[in-house]
Amino acid sequence: MISKLFFFYFLFIYVCRPLLDSVLPSLPPTVSDLDVPPLLREHFILSGYRPLGLPWRCCVLSLLQIHNQTLTTWSLLLAALALLLRFTGFAFLRGLSVDPTSLPLVLYFISAIADLSCSAAANVLHCRSEEMHYFLFFLHSVSAAVYQYGCALALSLYSVDAIWTQSMLGQVYLPLTAILSWLSCALCCYTKLTLRSKFAIHRRICRLFPMGVAFLVIMGPFVRRLTIYRWSNGPALMLHFFQVVLFLLSTFFFCFPVPECFAPGHYDLAGNSHHVYHALRSLCTLVQQEALFHDFLWRRPALVRQMGEQHLLLTCISFFCPMVCCSMTALAMRSRARAELEKEQR
Ligand SMILES: *[C@@H]1O[C@H](CO)[C@@H](O)[C@H](O)[C@H]1NC(C)=O
Numbered sequence: 644m645i646s647k648l649f650f651f652y653f654l655f656i657y658v659c660r661p662l663l664d665s666v667l668p669s670l671p672p673t674v675s676d677l678d679v680p681p682l683l684r685e686h687f688i689l690s691g692y693r694p695l696g697l698p699w700r701c702c703v704l705s706l707l708q709i710h711n712q713t714l715t716t717w718s719l720l721l722a723a724l725a726l727l728l729r730f731t732g733f734a735f736l737r738g739l740s741v742d743p744t745s746l747p748l749v750l751y752f753i754s755a756i757a758d759l760s761c762s763a764a765a766n767v768l769h770c771r772s773e774e775m776h777y778f779l780f781f782l783h784s785v786s787a788a789v790y791q792y793g794c795a796l797a798l799s800l801y802s803v804d805a806i807w808t809q810s811m812l813g814q815v816y817l818p819l820t821a822i823l824s825w826l827s828c829a830l831c832c833y834t835k836l837t838l839r840s841k842f843a844i845h846r847r848i849c850r851l852f853p854m855g856v857a858f859l860v861i862m863g864p865f866v867r868r869l870t871i872y873r874w875s876n877g878p879a880l881m882l883h884f885f886q887v888v889l890f891l892l893s894t895f896f897f898c899f900p901v902p903e904c905f906a907p908g909h910y911d912l913a914g915n916s917h918h919v920y921h922a923l924r925s926l927c928t929l930v931q932q933e934a935l936f937h938d939f940l941w942r943r944p945a946l947v948r949q950m951g952e953q954h955l956l957l958t959c960i961s962f963f964c965p966m967v968c969c970s971m972t973a974l975a976m977r978s979r980a981r982a983e984l985e986k987e988q989r
Contacts, residue, residue, distance in 0.1 A: 669700075670704055673690065673691050674693075676689050678692065680695060682773055685900075685915075687900050687903040687908070688711060688907075688908075688910075688915060689908035689911060690711075690911045691911040692711060693710050695773065695776075696770075697770050699768075702767055705770075710912070711911055711912060711917075712917075714912075714922075715766050715918055715921045719762050719921060719925060720759075720760075721925075722925030722929060726756060726759065726928060729933070730752050746956070746959045747796050747958070748801070748935060753793070754786075754789045754790040755790055755931075755932065758786045758789070761782050761785075762787075764783075777980040778977055781980075784835075785828055785973045788827060791820065791827070792962065792965045793962065794861055795821075796958065796961075797935050798862075798865070800942070801943075803864040803868070805945075807864060817958065819860055821961065823853060823856060824969070825965050825972070826853045827854045829969075830850060830852075831850050832973055834846045834849040835976075844898075851894065851898055868880060879937035879938050879941065882930055882934035882937065885930050886930045886931045889926055893920050893923035893927060896920040897920045899916065
């Protein structure tokens with residue numbers, strides 16, 4: 644055992660380190676907040692910034708460097724990997740076939756992976772240029788909205804019973820969440836452009852408001868389950884509940900720069916509110932997928948009989964509506980950002 648450890652230690656020291664060292668020196672060291680444009684600055688984070696204008700290669704390689712976003716990026720990538728492995732495992736074990744009943748689950752999975760990867764990409768690559776910073780932020784807003792709708796779709800099909808589907812809320816639920824997802828994407832992009840870093844807190848609240856409303860509506864089916872079935876209804880409800888708690892906790896860290904506001908500069912590389920927020924959100928996604936697996940097995944047998952195959956397929960196709968609307972909004976915002984950057988340079 645000990646000899647094995649020594650073997651790996653020497654392998655690392657004599658083979659990997661020189662290799663890493665030959666690649667990493669090409670990376671510029673991290674800089675302080677005053678060395679990056681205000682657009683990139685975060686309150687109470689004083690160091691650990693990568694300089695703006697890094698070549699693509701350096702952006703990607705900075706995954707191996709310690710800077711203020713290393714932890715965030717890795718937690719997102721690991722969560723995506725865990726989600727993928729868990730989904731593949733479930734698909735094999737339960738013999739997930741390609742049929743209309745499993746389509747919403749697959750769409751949910753795709754939207755969750757897209758959200759995590761776009762967020763990771765935005766974290767790694769945004770220091771390429773200011774324009775890229777905007778573009779990746781908008782892309783991430785689109786993926787977040789698509790994920791919101793993916794959740795709503797899966798919840799409204801798997802996590803409720805037929806009575807809810809026929810109720811008033813059940814009828815307007817999906818169109819309403821589609822509009823709210825689009826609104827939160829549009830507001831995120833818009834506030835990013837108009838309220839620059841000076842108003843970081845305002846911006847966060849402006850973003851949080853539509854996201855919060857969307858979340859409350861999206862959790863509608865869960866509230867009904869909670870009032871009707873209580874806790875005896877298997878582990879799914881517990882998982883949904885846990886997911887809500889994680890979401891609320893993460894929202895707290897999204898809004899308030901805790902703990903770094905108490906000790907500016909102390910949490911630059913690890914432990915600041917961004918790190919905690921992303922770690923909690925990633926965990927939230929994993930828990931939600933788990934809950935949906937349970938719900939899927941519970942609802943699957945009756946789904947086609949109650950809804951009809953055609954209706955189910957049409958519902959799944961609606962997945963693409965918010966996606967198209969949000970992408971178009973983001974593209975429009977991108978040209979606006981470009982125009983503004985050009986105006987500033989002149
Ligand atoms: C980390 O640094 C980047 C610039 O490299 C900056 O855009 C970002 O806002 C910083 N994030 C945190 C959490 O400090």
